[in-house]
Amino acid sequence: MAxxxxxxFAPSPTGFLHIGGARTxxxxxxxxxxxxxxxxxxxxxxDRERSTDAAIAAILDGLTWLGxxxxxxxxxxxxxxxxxxxxxxxxxxxxxxYYCYATPQELDDMRAKARAGGRAPRYDxxxxxxxxxxxxxxxxxxxxxxxxxxxxxVLDDQVQGRVAWANENLxxxxxxRSDGTPTYMLAVVVDDHDMGVTHIIRGDDHxxxxxxxxxxxxxxxxxxxxxxxxxxxxxxxGAKLSKRHGALGIDAYRAMxxxxxxxRNYLVRLGWSHGDKEFFTTEAMIETFDLAHVGRSPARxxxxxxxxxxxxxxxxxxxxxxxxxxxxxxxHLPDRNDMPRTLDARQQAKLLAAMPGLKERAKTLLxxxxxxxxxxxxxxxxxxxxxxxxxEGGGRAHLAHLLPRLADLRQWTPAATEAVVxxxxxxxxxxxxxxxxxLRAALTGRAxxxxxxxxxxxxxxxESLGRLQDQLP
RNA sequence: GCGCCCAUCGUCUAGCGGUCCAGGACGUCGCCCUUUCACGGCGAAAACACGGGUUCGAGUCCCGUUGGGCGCGCCA
Numbered sequence: 001m002a003x004x005x006x007x008x009f010a011p012s013p014t015g016f017l018h019i020g021g022a023r024t025x026x027x028x029x030x031x032x033x034x035x036x037x038x039x040x041x042x043x044x045x046x047d048r049e050r051s052t053d054a055a056i057a058a059i060l061d062g063l064t065w066l067g068x069x070x071x072x073x074x075x076x077x078x079x080x081x082x083x084x085x086x087x088x089x090x091x092x093x094x095x096x097x098y099y100c101y102a103t104p105q106e107l108d109d110m111r112a113k114a115r116a117g118g119r120a121p122r123y124d125x126x127x128x129x130x131x132x133x134x135x136x137x138x139x140x141x142x143x144x145x146x147x148x149x150x151x152x153x154v155l156d157d158q159v160q161g162r163v164a165w166a167n168e169n170l171x172x173x174x175x176x177r178s179d180g181t182p183t184y185m186l187a188v189v190v191d192d193h194d195m196g197v198t199h200i201i202r203g204d205d206h207x208x209x210x211x212x213x214x215x216x217x218x219x220x221x222x223x224x225x226x227x228x229x230x231x232x233x234x235x236x237x238g239a240k241l242s243k244r245h246g247a248l249g250i251d252a253y254r255a256m257x258x259x260x261x262x263x264r265n266y267l268v269r270l271g272w273s274h275g276d277k278e279f280f281t282t283e284a285m286i287e288t289f290d291l292a293h294v295g296r297s298p299a300r301x302x303x304x305x306x307x308x309x310x311x312x313x314x315x316x317x318x319x320x321x322x323x324x325x326x327x328x329x330x331x332h333l334p335d336r337n338d339m340p341r342t343l344d345a346r347q348q349a350k351l352l353a354a355m356p357g358l359k360e361r362a363k364t365l366l367x368x369x370x371x372x373x374x375x376x377x378x379x380x381x382x383x384x385x386x387x388x389x390x391x392e393g394g395g396r397a398h399l400a401h402l403l404p405r406l407a408d409l410r411q412w413t414p415a416a417t418e419a420v421v422x423x424x425x426x427x428x429x430x431x432x433x434x435x436x437x438x439l440r441a442a443l444t445g446r447a448x449x450x451x452x453x454x455x456x457x458x459x460x461x462x463e464s465l466g467r468l469q470d471q472l473p
Numbered sequence: 474g475c476g477c478c479c480a481u482c483g484u485c486u487a488g489c490g491g492u493c494c495a496g497g498a499c500g501u502c503g504c505c506c507u508u509u510c511a512c513g514g515c516g517a518a519a520a521c522a523c524g525g526g527u528u529c530g531a532g533u534c535c536c537g538u539u540g541g542g543c544g545c546g547c548c549a
Binding site: 010011012014044045046047049050051100104107111114115116117118119120121122142160163164165166169170171173174176177178179181183184185187188203204205206207208209211229231232234236238266269270271273274275276277278295296297298299300301302304305306307308309311315357360361362425 | 474475476477478479480484485486487488496497498499500509510511512541542543544545546547548549
């Protein structure tokens with residue numbers, strides 16, 4: 001199994017799983033699936049200050065909701081600290097790393113001076129060739145990599161192509177902090193190696209890191225995984241996705257009523273393409289996904305297109321599945337006090353009955369739910385003078401033909417029938433004349449209007465009917 | 474400031490030297506369907522950032538300019 005592809009998704013649990021991370025996970029997942037390999041999940045929690053359990057939970061939950069299953073146990077980087085330290089010391093013993101006693105203050109000054117002088121703010125290597133015997137008292141050293149100072153570090157990236165850095169532009173990075181904990185650079189390299197990762201697919205904000213990590217691989221004489229740095233996702237204004245244009249957690253997308261499959265489809269098309277094809281089933285995605293067709297320019301996130309795509313998925317979904325999805329998503333949707341908090345079997349059945357028409361005019365589960373509001377509205381609706389005045393409008397002539405048929409069909413009195421229709425019009429925010437068309441369609445069996453009989457059924461319930469009749473002249 | 478990456482319609486993108494007076498999708502606009510709202514159908518406007526090369530021929534290759542982005546921590 002030496003040839004098995006192993007990818008990994010390695011988020012740091014300092015916040016929620018954002019959309020860019022979700023896409024990175026998706027690409028890793030697709031690539032692994034395509035190759036019949038595995039995607040591992042590693043939580044990069046070496047920053048103890050900022051890592052939280054809540055963030056870890058949110059990440060796992062987000063991935064699960066998106067349908068991206070990782071393989072094997074979740075690996076927590078922090079638990080591997082002793083292994084990282086061991087490697088740092090091994091490097092030290094081999095003369096590939098050294099103790100550096102420069103204080104944080106000293107480093108700040110160094111960087112400030114470099115910037116002022118128009119040079120890159122890099123560590124100047126002042127302890128690189130000094131003997132530890134010169135160490136100042138009371139300063140705990142860090143361990144730095146003795147990186148090559150000449151030549152270049154060349155990365156063959158699957159997405160970015162050949163990228164080269166002059167080694168003089170790369171400084172001696174810290175491997176082990178003065179408190180003995182590993183830095184991210186070291187931990188990533190050691191973990192990816194130990195986990196047998198064959199392909200690293202991550203955001204291109206890591207591109208420069210790749211060069212530095214490459215130097216660690218070389219010092220260790222380890223084989224480099226294949227790298228693929230994918231472009232970042234930007235906000236609508238082209239700038240990096242940040243809080244101000246709602247750098248949203250993946251759970252926010254659930255709360256907005258997007259279907260996981262639709263979001264996956266939208267995300268995979270952000271930066272990757274397969275000719276003109278827009279829609280992919282999960283199977284097709286796995287089948288056709290490749291690194292070769294990942295673009296190199298950043299993509300802007302477009303909610304309108306996501307919404308459109310979600311609408312397609314909604315309409316293509318089976319009614320039963322939508323009811324199930326709605327029931328599952330219900331608690332995540334924003335509250336509405338005119339809606340039940342949970343749906344009982346009867347309400348679900350009602351939803352199912354109304355679904356064919358409902359899903360035609362919704363783009364998200366949220367719209368679907370709001371569109372179904374009439375099913376759960378309190379009965380009877382209040383009738384007012386305004387409704388009565390609408391009744392005087394031009395639509396009446398048409399309705400005059402239809403009402404008797406409805407009355408006949410429902411076994412209602414003419415007056416009750418008219419009240420019901422009037423109520424329906426008001427509730428659907430329609431002029432009375434506009435009711436004629438859906439009503440006719442419903443009566444003739446061409447039910448283009450959603451659940452119109454469902455509405456009538458609700459409105460026409462015995463008790464409501466009685467009260468409605470009381471209100472009629 | 475230094476390093477690296479990027480650059481086709483408003484947006485996502487196809488395009489891997491000729492088949493591109495540039496194709497698809499979202500959005501926009503118009504028409505049709507429908508006496509509602511949607512859905513659906515048809516159609517339109519809309520792009521190769523700029524300047525130099527290379528070549529018989531460049532959206533496609535090279536260089537530069539401009540404009541974006543990322544990185545430059547004892548954060549990840």
